[in-house]
Amino acid sequence: xxxxxxxxxxxxxxxxxxxxxxxxxxxxxxxxxxxxxxxxxxxxxxxxxxxxxxxxxxxxxxxxxxxxxxxxxxxxxxxxxxxxxxxxxxxxxxxxxxxxxxxxxxxxxxxxxxxxxxxxxxxxxxxxxxx
Amino acid sequence: xxxxxxxxxxxxxxxxxxxxxxxxxxxxxxxxxxxxxxxxxxxxxxxxxxxxxxxxxxxxxxxxxxxxxxxxxxxxxxxxxxxxxxxxxxxxxxxxxxxxxxxxxxxxxxxxxxxxxxxxxxxxxxxxxxxxxxxxxxxxxxxxxxxxxxxxxxxxxxxxxxxxxxxxxxxxxxxxxxxxxxxxxxxxxxxxxxxxxxxxxxxxxxxxxxxxxxxxxxxxxxxxxxxxxxxxxxxxxxxx
Numbered sequence: 001x002x003x004x005x006x007x008x009x010x011x012x013x014x015x016x017x018x019x020x021x022x023x024x025x026x027x028x029x030x031x032x033x034x035x036x037x038x039x040x041x042x043x044x045x046x047x048x049x050x051x052x053x054x055x056x057x058x059x060x061x062x063x064x065x066x067x068x069x070x071x072x073x074x075x076x077x078x079x080x081x082x083x084x085x086x087x088x089x090x091x092x093x094x095x096x097x098x099x100x101x102x103x104x105x106x107x108x109x110x111x112x113x114x115x116x117x118x119x120x121x122x123x124x125x126x127x128x129x130x131x
Numbered sequence: 132x133x134x135x136x137x138x139x140x141x142x143x144x145x146x147x148x149x150x151x152x153x154x155x156x157x158x159x160x161x162x163x164x165x166x167x168x169x170x171x172x173x174x175x176x177x178x179x180x181x182x183x184x185x186x187x188x189x190x191x192x193x194x195x196x197x198x199x200x201x202x203x204x205x206x207x208x209x210x211x212x213x214x215x216x217x218x219x220x221x222x223x224x225x226x227x228x229x230x231x232x233x234x235x236x237x238x239x240x241x242x243x244x245x246x247x248x249x250x251x252x253x254x255x256x257x258x259x260x261x262x263x264x265x266x267x268x269x270x271x272x273x274x275x276x277x278x279x280x281x282x283x284x285x286x287x288x289x290x291x292x293x294x295x296x297x298x299x300x301x302x303x304x305x306x307x308x309x310x311x312x313x314x315x316x317x318x319x320x321x322x323x324x325x326x327x328x329x330x331x332x333x334x335x336x337x338x339x340x341x342x343x344x345x346x347x348x349x350x351x352x353x354x355x356x357x358x359x360x361x362x363x364x365x366x367x368x369x370x371x
Contacts, residue, residue: 023192025194026195026219026307026308046369047366048226048366048369072239074239
């Protein structure tokens, strides 16, 4: 039996893309992470992916609209996320994987509220209990 | 006159009539078990030597442009060249469910309802369902309708459930720009661990119009009592 080395490759990169309805690797850069900070305008908790809309201030003081895709809400529910976990007006810092097309779009790894609470989306490693 | 030994033998049979069945009872809620090293190595080792094992299951995914060593046909290569990844995010494709070839390995749990003549797999991913007939029936004629879950017939080979599936409608093969054909043939082997806590599966695919030879996948699940799957309720407008 011949074997491919995808898991080894991902292990080297330290990532665990959770394939859902579309390819993660095609749309996002799995071995890069960026951080943005802004105010939430909308949160959609629907399959196949959730979406967080927020306004992020740029260095010139202007606000830029960003979209942050999440894993499937079904996966996130088991990590404590809910449809009302994130509300318009929440000030959040989000670390995640940038979109390949350089649009203002990313996939969430983790999200932190002003009070320090943190929620985990797509982890960058492969623990045994990862879903 | 029944001897003491024979009486004890009968008592044991009456007390443990389903000892064999216990190792065959796949019922329950199963969540994907991601493993650095496969706990179901024995099942993998039973795969035919010429099966190319694709390691993109559960939490895995091959990188863009990687096909795990598959020798793709010209048809599949042309499909990849013309594939529109942007469409995956649009309404017309966002809720396009994969076939059983791909949805079994997705990182979502399933519920299994197992009877003597029938097993039903209720998948969380895209709310898909599978029916596996164990009553000895054959597949329908080749021109019968094809579906994303196909037509599955199975039988028990000792403690291994062997399932043969045909009539599978085309769907993504590895989330990487090409689909398998409607002629794909899949043979699966399900086996429980001795304590019943882990379910292993190997799949072997043959689809000459998409790739040469045989390809396969391995996956594992952990039984979690008292849990249920969530509805998926895919929303095609999620990204608009």
